[in-house]
Amino acid sequence: MAVAKKLYRSCDDQILGGVGAGIAEYFEVDPTLVRLVIALCFLSGVGFVAYLLAWVIIPLDPRCKSKKTGADEIKEHAERVADEIKRATKDTNSSTKSMSNDFRFWFGLVIVFFAVSLLMQNIFGFGLWHNFWPIILVALGVILITGSLDKK
Numbered sequence: 001m002a003v004a005k006k007l008y009r010s011c012d013d014q015i016l017g018g019v020g021a022g023i024a025e026y027f028e029v030d031p032t033l034v035r036l037v038i039a040l041c042f043l044s045g046v047g048f049v050a051y052l053l054a055w056v057i058i059p060l061d062p063r064c065k066s067k068k069t070g071a072d073e074i075k076e077h078a079e080r081v082a083d084e085i086k087r088a089t090k091d092t093n094s095s096t097k098s099m100s101n102d103f104r105f106w107f108g109l110v111i112v113f114f115a116v117s118l119l120m121q122n123i124f125g126f127g128l129w130h131n132f133w134p135i136i137l138v139a140l141g142v143i144l145i146t147g148s149l150d151k152k
Contacts, residue, residue, distance in 0.1 A: 009055070011064035017055040017073055108144030111137055 010021035013031055020038050024031035041047025056071050115137030 007058055008061035009058050011061050016077070017051075018060070019051060019054045019058060022058060022061070104144050104147060108141040108147075111141035111144065115141060 005026060007026045008022050009018035010025060010031075011018055013021040013024075015021075015035065020035040021031045024034040027034075038047060038051060041050065052074070055074060115135075
């Protein structure tokens with residue numbers, strides 16, 4: 001009697017959760033091909049959910065030293081990514097503030113120029129609505145400009 005093969009997530013050849021390598025071991029194909037199919041499924045939108053479900057449902061190979069569940073691995077991976085994002089945002093926070101103020105100033109200036117030109121065009125005989133929204137644009141631009149100058 002032949003021993004039934006079981007599907008496990010790989011712990012030896014894993015990139016994210018070992019799902020692709022585990023499927024490749026089960027079907028005895030190249031893991032790169034399985035990963036390519038998984039990546040193509042990600043593009044359809046269904047692949048991401050299917051991969052997460054497979055990560056949680058398919059057990060880790062019992063030969064592995066770790067006894068973590070798929071949910072534990074996903075949680076640890078998400079925590080590592082969150083820590084990396086926090087570190088990256090702390091490093092770029094100071095340079096982003098000055099770029100944000102410059103962007104606000106120039107964006108506000110463009111809005112004011114555009115709004116004033118529309119207001120001048122609409123002053124001669126158009127309805128109230130046509131005269132009203134350029135005034136709103138002028139006010140928005142002035143607010144953006146003064147807000148960026150206050151922070152400098």
